Structure formats: structure tokens, C-alpha cells
Amino acid sequence: MPLIVPAYAAVLGLMFAVLSFRVANARRTMRIGLGSGGDKQLERYIRVQGNFAEYVPMALILLTFVELQVWPTWLVHVLCALLLVARVVHAFGVVREPEDFRFRAIGMITTLAVLVVTSVLLLAGGIWHPEA
Numbered sequence: 001m002p003l004i005v006p007a008y009a010a011v012l013g014l015m016f017a018v019l020s021f022r023v024a025n026a027r028r029t030m031r032i033g034l035g036s037g038g039d040k041q042l043e044r045y046i047r048v049q050g051n052f053a054e055y056v057p058m059a060l061i062l063l064t065f066v067e068l069q070v071w072p073t074w075l076v077h078v079l080c081a082l083l084l085v086a087r088v089v090h091a092f093g094v095v096r097e098p099e100d101f102r103f104r105a106i107g108m109i110t111t112l113a114v115l116v117v118t119s120v121l122l123l124a125g126g127i128w129h130p131e132a
Helices: 004-030 040-068 073-095 101-128
Strands: none
Touching: 004 040, 004 073, 040 073, 040 101, 073 101
């Protein structure tokens, strides 16, 4: 039974709630019901939330499978922690005006690295353990 990934998923879920609240609050304050209304800061909030929603679910699915394949717990923790840090760094980079592209790039590269590493681990686990 997976125990590590659900704990990180809970923290990421709380982060998504904060990002969503920030978008909703900005919409309410600016009285913008749909889209960004041309507001640059709201557009940044929307993209941070959207990018999170686009990448984190797949990463959590892959991480859960890595944990189910019984890879070392330290490795699962490292990959989950990298994902968490990557998403915080990405959000910090994108939401700033002017944008600090270094944070955005580091966040995305790290997120993609987690996706690639977990995918390779899952392929390796399937090849090395065909009886499972």
C-alpha cells in the first residue's frame, strides 16, 4: 500500500487549493468572471494554477506506480520532494512581475525530470520483474 506518495499528494493538494484561491480572490477583487480581462497579474495567477493542474496529476500517478513497484523508499521521497520543490519554484518564478525566468525554467526542468525519471523507472521495473 502506498504511504509516501499520498503524503506528498496531500501537500501538493493544499498547494493547489492556495493557487486556486489566489485566482478566485483576484477574480473577485477585479470583478473578472472569465479569462484574465487583460490583467497581467491575473493571467500569471491563472497560468501558475493551470500549469500545476497540467503536470502534477500525471507526476503523482507515475510516482504512485514507482512506489507500488517497491523502488527504494529514499528514491520515492527524493522524487516526490523534487516535484514539490519544482512546483513551488515554478510558481514563484511565474507569478512575479517582472518574471524571473530562471525560477520558471528550473521549476519546469525539474518537473519534467521527475516525469522522465519515473517513466524510465517504471519501464525498468516492468522489464526486470516480468513475473509481477
